[in-house]
Amino acid sequence: xxxxxxxxxxxxxxxxxxxxxxxxxxxxxxxxxxxxxxxxxxxxxxxxxxxxxxxxxxxxxxxxxxxxxxxxxxxxxxxxxxxxxxxxxxxxxxxxxxxxxxxxxxxxxxxxxxxxxxxxxxxxxxxxxxxxxxxxxxxxxxxxxxxxxxxxxxxxxxxxxxxxxxxxxxxxxxxxxxxxxxxxxxxxxxxxxxxxxxxxxxxxxxxxxxxxxxxxxxxxxxxxxxxxxxxxxxxxxxxxxxxxxxxxxxxxxxxxxxxxxxxxxxxxxxxxxxxxxxxxxxxxxxxxxxxxxxxxxxxxxxxxxxxxxxxxxxxxxxxxxxxxxxxxxxxxxxxxxxxxxxxxxxxxxxxxxxxxxxxx
Numbered sequence: 371x372x373x374x375x376x377x378x379x380x381x382x383x384x385x386x387x388x389x390x391x392x393x394x395x396x397x398x399x400x401x402x403x404x405x406x407x408x409x410x411x412x413x414x415x416x417x418x419x420x421x422x423x424x425x426x427x428x429x430x431x432x433x434x435x436x437x438x439x440x441x442x443x444x445x446x447x448x449x450x451x452x453x454x455x456x457x458x459x460x461x462x463x464x465x466x467x468x469x470x471x472x473x474x475x476x477x478x479x480x481x482x483x484x485x486x487x488x489x490x491x492x493x494x495x496x497x498x499x500x501x502x503x504x505x506x507x508x509x510x511x512x513x514x515x516x517x518x519x520x521x522x523x524x525x526x527x528x529x530x531x532x533x534x535x536x537x538x539x540x541x542x543x544x545x546x547x548x549x550x551x552x553x554x555x556x557x558x559x560x561x562x563x564x565x566x567x568x569x570x571x572x573x574x575x576x577x578x579x580x581x582x583x584x585x586x587x588x589x590x591x592x593x594x595x596x597x598x599x600x601x602x603x604x605x606x607x608x609x610x611x612x613x614x615x616x617x618x619x620x621x622x623x624x625x626x627x628x629x630x631x632x633x634x635x636x637x638x639x640x641x642x643x644x645x646x647x648x649x650x651x652x653x654x655x656x657x658x659x660x661x662x663x664x665x666x667x668x669x670x671x672x673x674x675x676x677x678x679x680x681x682x683x684x685x686x687x688x689x690x691x692x693x694x695x696x697x698x699x700x701x702x703x704x705x706x707x708x709x710x711x712x713x714x715x716x717x718x719x720x721x722x723x724x725x726x727x728x729x730x
Contacts, residue, residue, distance in 0.1 A: 374600040374657045375590055376468045379583075379613075380478035380488060380501075382606030383627040383649065384465075386456040386722045389484040390430050393450060397442045398433075400527035408432050410532045411555045413608060416580065417632070418538045427479040427579020427609040430502050432559055434575065435568045437506060439519035444483065444507045452487040458721075462492050464650040467685065472657045473594055474498065477586045479579040479609045500586035502577045515566045522558055529554075579609040584616040598622045602656045602664075604649055606718070608632040623661045625652060626702070628718040631711045634702060639668045640710045642698040642717040647685060652699070655679045671699040 381387055391409070394401035409429045416426035468474045476499040478485055485501040488494070511519075532548045541549055563569050578586060583605075591598055598620020603613055606629040614624045614636035626637035627649060634640050641648050656664035659679070667679050676686060698717075702710060 373594060373596050374472050374602070375594055375596060376472050376474045376602050376604075376653050376657065377477055377587055377590060377613075378475075378604040378649075379606060379610050380476050380480055380485065382629070382718075382722070383604045383646065384458060384461050384476065384492075385488060386458060387454065387484070388722075389451055389454075389480050390433065392454055393442065393447060393481075394433050394437065396450060397446065398436050398440045398523060400524070401436075403527045404436065404523055405429070405433060406531050407526050407529050407551075408555075410534070411552065413534065414532055414552060417608060418534070418543075419541065425577070425580030425582060426611065427577045427582070430479055430481065430577045430579070431504075431572055431575040434504065434506060434571050435511075435519050435563055435566070436523045438509055438511050438568060438571075439516045439523070442506060444505055447481060447483040447506065448487065451481075451484040452490070455484075455487055455491055457491065459645045460650075461646045464646040464653075465492055465494055467650050467682070468653050468657070471654070473590075475500070475586075475590050477578060477583050477590075477613065478502075479577050479583075500578050500583075500589075502575065502579075504571075504575050509568055509571055511568055515568055518566070519563070519568070522562065526555070526558065580612050583610060583613040587613055587616055599661070602653055605637070606630065606633045611636055621661070623652075623656050623664055625649065626714065628714060628721050630715050630718060634711045634714050635707055637702055638665065640698075640700050640702050640714055642714050644721055645697070648697055648699055651676060651681050651685055654681050654685065665701060668699050668701045 378384060381389065391405045394405040398404055412426065412429040415421045415424045465474055478501045480501050482501050482503050485499050486496060489496045489499065529551050532551055535543050538544065541552065564572060576582065587601065587603065591601065598617055599622050601617050601622035603617045603622060604625045604627050605613055606627050611632050617624050624637045625639045625641060626633040627641045629637065639652065652664055652667065655667050663679060667675055700706060700710060
């Protein structure tokens, strides 16, 4: 059997958290609103304006000065992450099953504090993860900058969340008030904060997102001496878009798990499930029999098809086979993509909560 690799995003396919959002909400006044505004700005820069040098997921570095200004420490981030960790049901069993037949990796935009807590809970090897490295303790913030950041955080929290016009391709496609918000956020992040002493955090921190996830996958492929056709990648958001494109181009298998529009439109299989067991079932077939058979399974998703594809009895018993709306598996095509985007986005909010499920 050809050696293969299972690679998954973390938040969404493995856990229900959006750790950076939750940390910001916990430690920064009006942090949930602050994060929502910045997250949408991130979507605009990455997906619509396609700013040179900018990649989706940089919200995680943009919020760091505000976290520092409000006294967030590495210890607080570690303890909060461990205390608030919420896993997708059956995730530990899924990863254990996958690791029994192939190499498994987690490629995540999340901070290392969170990924270390996750690995401990799942008994998963941290050395098989890629995540955003940062030590917030090493940065010094004087009183003047602290006060200035507090004012900027309050200003951003009062802004409206930028809308995303259908088929927008430039600033001119946004209404005037959204263009003003974009320009003001540009000033805040790339002039005012960038010119502070704390501003060097933006050049120091490199979130594993967008092209960073694709680079991590390429590193895994080189590390294992395999081809991209031997990779199954699972993701759920805009930060997975480049990873999906890389794996699809290399003829590997791409799976959206409770994904938003960015994930569904770039994946070959869409999974809507409260449990991670369908991921294990698809991986079971892909890792043993290859992509074509995994696609055929998704096309004919049923108990009979799972048995025919020799999906292990332990998986079938744990999952029970669900035919109701708590699980749906489909191959994505031009005819069903818009419907799947709507239903997957709605299901995503149901599973992860409205606030987290609405983030890019």
